Amino acid sequence: xxxxLHALKDFSDIHINLxxxxxxxxxxxxxxxxxxxxxxxTHAEQVVDMDELPSKALxxxxxxxxxxxxxxxxxxxxxxxxxAGNTGALMAISKFVLKTIPxxxxxxxxxxxxxxxxxxxxxxxxANVGSEGESLAQFAVMGSVLAKxxxxxxxxxxxxxxxxxEEIKGHQRIKDANSLLKLIDINYIGYVEGxxxxxxxxxxxxxxxxxxxxxxxxxxxxxxxxxxxxxAAFNRNLFTKFIGLLSYPVLKAFKExxxxxxxxxxxxxxxRKIVIKSHGGADAFSFFHAIAEARLEVQKNxxxxxxxxxxxxxxxxVIEATHNEI
Amino acid sequence: xxxxLHALKDFSDIHINLxxxxxxxxxxxxxxxxxxxxxxxTHAEQVVDMDELPSKALxxxxxxxxxxxxxxxxxxxxxxxxxAGNTGALMAISKFVLKTIPxxxxxxxxxxxxxxxxxxxxxxxxANVGSEGESLAQFAVMGSVLAKxxxxxxxxxxxxxxxxxEEIKGHQRIKDANSLLKLIDINYIGYVEGxxxxxxxxxxxxxxxxxxxxxxxxxxxxxxxxxxxxxAAFNRNLFTKFIGLLSYPVLKAFKExxxxxxxxxxxxxxxRKIVIKSHGGADAFSFFHAIAEARLEVQKNxxxxxxxxxxxxxxxxVIEATHNEI
Numbered sequence: 001x002x003x004x005l006h007a008l009k010d011f012s013d014i015h016i017n018l019x020x021x022x023x024x025x026x027x028x029x030x031x032x033x034x035x036x037x038x039x040x041x042t043h044a045e046q047v048v049d050m051d052e053l054p055s056k057a058l059x060x061x062x063x064x065x066x067x068x069x070x071x072x073x074x075x076x077x078x079x080x081x082x083x084a085g086n087t088g089a090l091m092a093i094s095k096f097v098l099k100t101i102p103x104x105x106x107x108x109x110x111x112x113x114x115x116x117x118x119x120x121x122x123x124x125x126x127a128n129v130g131s132e133g134e135s136l137a138q139f140a141v142m143g144s145v146l147a148k149x150x151x152x153x154x155x156x157x158x159x160x161x162x163x164x165x166e167e168i169k170g171h172q173r174i175k176d177a178n179s180l181l182k183l184i185d186i187n188y189i190g191y192v193e194g195x196x197x198x199x200x201x202x203x204x205x206x207x208x209x210x211x212x213x214x215x216x217x218x219x220x221x222x223x224x225x226x227x228x229x230x231x232a233a234f235n236r237n238l239f240t241k242f243i244g245l246l247s248y249p250v251l252k253a254f255k256e257x258x259x260x261x262x263x264x265x266x267x268x269x270x271x272r273k274i275v276i277k278s279h280g281g282a283d284a285f286s287f288f289h290a291i292a293e294a295r296l297e298v299q300k301n302x303x304x305x306x307x308x309x310x311x312x313x314x315x316x317x318v319i320e321a322t323h324n325e326i
Numbered sequence: 327x328x329x330x331l332h333a334l335k336d337f338s339d340i341h342i343n344l345x346x347x348x349x350x351x352x353x354x355x356x357x358x359x360x361x362x363x364x365x366x367x368t369h370a371e372q373v374v375d376m377d378e379l380p381s382k383a384l385x386x387x388x389x390x391x392x393x394x395x396x397x398x399x400x401x402x403x404x405x406x407x408x409x410a411g412n413t414g415a416l417m418a419i420s421k422f423v424l425k426t427i428p429x430x431x432x433x434x435x436x437x438x439x440x441x442x443x444x445x446x447x448x449x450x451x452x453a454n455v456g457s458e459g460e461s462l463a464q465f466a467v468m469g470s471v472l473a474k475x476x477x478x479x480x481x482x483x484x485x486x487x488x489x490x491x492e493e494i495k496g497h498q499r500i501k502d503a504n505s506l507l508k509l510i511d512i513n514y515i516g517y518v519e520g521x522x523x524x525x526x527x528x529x530x531x532x533x534x535x536x537x538x539x540x541x542x543x544x545x546x547x548x549x550x551x552x553x554x555x556x557x558a559a560f561n562r563n564l565f566t567k568f569i570g571l572l573s574y575p576v577l578k579a580f581k582e583x584x585x586x587x588x589x590x591x592x593x594x595x596x597x598r599k600i601v602i603k604s605h606g607g608a609d610a611f612s613f614f615h616a617i618a619e620a621r622l623e624v625q626k627n628x629x630x631x632x633x634x635x636x637x638x639x640x641x642x643x644v645i646e647a648t649h650n651e652i
Contacts, residue, residue, distance in 0.1 A: 016481075016539070032557055041438025077446075105535050114551065114556050115551065116550075116555075118549050126489055126490075129489070129496065129497060130497060132580060159626070163452055163535070163536055163540065163543070164452075164539075164543075169453060170405040170536065171456060179471055181567065182403075193543045194539065194540045194542065194543025194544035194545075194546070194547055195543040195544065195546045195550070196547065196552065196574070197544060197547055198544075198551040199548035199551075201549065206532070207395040207589075210489055210496065210497065211488075211536070211537070211538070211540050212543075213489040213490075213520065214487065214489065214515075214520045214537050214540050214541050215540050215541070216520065216544075217489070217490075217519045217521040217522065218520035218523060218524075218540075218541040218542075218544050218545050219520075219544050219545065219547070219548040220520070220521045221520055221521030221524035221525065221545070222545040222548045222549055223411030223552060224442075224521070224524065225440065225441065225524040225525075225584070226549060226552050226584055228442050229442075229580050229583040229584055230556075230580050232580075232583075233576045233577070233579045233580035233583070236575055236576070236579070240575075240576045242652065243332055243569075243572050243573050243576050244576070247569050247572075247573050248567050249566075250559045250560055250562075250566045250569050250570070251559070252561045253514070254555050254556050254559035257555040257558075258552055258555055259558070268329065278629065288376050
């Protein structure tokens, strides 16, 4: 809610429709000042629980805030849906209601992450387990479109996540994707390893949802552990606490660089409309970033760009040619 | 070399056999003082290149330092081999020369990593891609033995690496391993996610080599990126540099906690003898830790303990029972 009001203030070109329990939303809005012409409320009777099975949410929660929000996008009442709810349910509902772009088998979850030189887009992060070569190539093309549209990067470098052991290198499906990506007109730079994600030498990393999820979660875990020990080192005694106080501006500048909240807002790429997933535990600052991401994707019309690029690059002829090569 | 001499000094109970170009080794040793009775040299004509295909190294490099070092272990001249060479080649040669423990299909690469509460053993880290359920269960048992022997942990908590999305949770082989691990007598705590590795709530994480490699490399990448930004923040200007100087003892204490060099020395578990892989770019401090790990595994006789536990836990009856359940 504070994020929505913040976004309304910062972006004069947006309208926000809050979907949920109307009475609760109104009660919370009562004391706030905001432009009433650009905020509306859609009442929802149901809520999708965080641990609800996606298939059940899809079947039984047709009056949930999540379903109604996605419906608003389908009906062109809204141009994008931003939700911090159950990821699996949001994906299942979005796929069912909004459908995928022709040429895309399955949508992918894409987020950006900080690197030593800027940021990188990584997809898929968990929507698809055991993606075949063609899906991985689709992820690569979608990521490339996103990097071009959002970052204004004319020639994003695309990598395929793999491991380094020469002879056993990766699963067959990764090798298939590699063959396919070599044949199409994107800036494919080949295999990248887990540590390459953060080096700043690649702009888009395509990977299976399982692999991407492992990479993302392990990264989050390490970052938290490092933060934990850094804090502990400065909290050890009065002297170190004093040093910590002195270091505050330095540590603050450092934290801003790697603050995961600035990267909140994962795109469900491959859908015909825009759906952005915010972290479940997002604070207002994070959620604002998810709204900003949605706004940017609407401005650039990312789904249309993806549809166009997929139709141009992943033609049946190209896919046929790869099959012959494999 | 400095690591070997350091180890000779610190551990009065070890003998070190340096395998490599004798003339070069002797030249480097000439100016050093050490206990000559506990250091010998085995001359090797060949070297396995870092980018050599494991199968080629196995076939063509029978006089390499790597091969001769593993041979020394096979012939009981040495109780363990420590190498910083080509990982794939070291695994191929070790497997061929030393063989696997009965009941173990494929050896796994296991390393320990820091957590918020201590450390965790993770395996496999890249020797096996697409491991079936039985292999993952074997990794779990081997890791459990290692944690018991090396850490003196009587009941190590064993987790299986997976992702959190309910309905699509993991590959079939992970579900198979889950069923198997529930049936055997180890302290199996269920699925863990990438971030759980670093929380300190699990002592052993079993995973496929592809998944483990992705997790490890992504973690390394993030840690390096964070270090990079931390350094940059303290190097920004004269004032921050001064703060950095003051913070030096704090940052040093912090670094020691997460220093990857302290965790250098990956065990090839599942072989009949002990082989330890050091990081390729290891400095003397790191390599010393790899030697210390080898010494510890010799003292505890880890391969014998694994053989015993595998024979007890992974009986044909148990495996049969799981097949029926799956």
